Amino acid sequence: GQSLEQPSEVTAVEGAIVQINCTYQTSGFYGLSWYQQHDGGAPTFLSYNALDGLEETGRFSSFLSRSDSYGYLLLQELQMKDSASYFCAVRDAKAAGNKLTFGGGTRVLVKP
Amino acid sequence: NAGVTQTPKFQVLKTGQSMTLQCAQDMNHEYMSWYRQDPGMGLRLIHYSVGAGITDQGEVPNGYNVSRSTTEDFPLRLLSAAPSQTSVYFCASSSGRMSSYEQYFGPGTRLTVT
Numbered sequence: 001g002q003s004l005e006q007p008s009e010v011t012a013v014e015g016a017i018v019q020i021n022c023t024y025q026t027s028g029f030y031g032l033s034w035y036q037q038h039d040g041g042a043p044t045f046l047s048y049n050a051l052d053g054l055e056e057t058g059r060f061s062s063f064l065s066r067s068d069s070y071g072y073l074l075l076q077e078l079q080m081k082d083s084a085s086y087f088c089a090v091r092d093a094k095a096a097g098n099k100l101t102f103g104g105g106t107r108v109l110v111k112p
Numbered sequence: 113n114a115g116v117t118q119t120p121k122f123q124v125l126k127t128g129q130s131m132t133l134q135c136a137q138d139m140n141h142e143y144m145s146w147y148r149q150d151p152g153m154g155l156r157l158i159h160y161s162v163g164a165g166i167t168d169q170g171e172v173p174n175g176y177n178v179s180r181s182t183t184e185d186f187p188l189r190l191l192s193a194a195p196s197q198t199s200v201y202f203c204a205s206s207s208g209r210m211s212s213y214e215q216y217f218g219p220g221t222r223l224t225v226t
Contacts, residue, residue: 044217
């Protein structure tokens with residue numbers, strides 16, 4: 001089976017930097033994705049890492065270390081609109097591409 | 113493109129009733145999936161499909177059936193609703209290309225079983 005661990009909640013102020021860690025256990029790893037979900041909304045894709053290293057997309061970056069079974073999402077220059085839940089998800093190398101396992105989510109609260 | 117659409121948006125059922133949640137996508141995606149999300153929790157995979165006529169079970173398939181007769185549609189059937197199935201249900205689709213990894217989610221169906 002697969003399992004993912006991420007913190008349940010993080011609070012920060014506008015303009016700050018937040019790092020959301022995700023550790024995973026899987027029988028065969030293919031890639032790690034991150035999704036954002038605002039209250040009452042649908043998850044939306046943020047980033048994907050299949051190889052070790054940092055992927056940067058605007059204010060958000062995602063990092064992966066396959067040897068440590070660990071990744072993180074970095075939110076920079078926090079804005080009020082970044083208040084949302086963030087989920088990491090793993091894709092198993094032995095399964096179909098849409099067979100994802102999601103973590104429990106990290107709720108990020110941005111304060112003025 | 114409308115993307116992924118789901119109907120209904122809200123539904124209240126009595127225990128033992130059956131119903132079908134509809135999901136359609138207009139992006140010609142091969143892959144489609146159904147997830148449920150309980151309050152304050154992550155998404156759990158119910159069933160998924162890698163193409164028309166092909167479906168498989170996810171993490172929590174009991175009490176649900178699916179079929180995929182066309183590329184566009186992937187309905188989820190609740191056979192005999194139970195209060196434990198009260199949840200928000202999301203349908204998602206993605207391209208079947210090996211290089212593709214982004215899933216597109218529908219707006220969700222909020223189901224309450226009394």
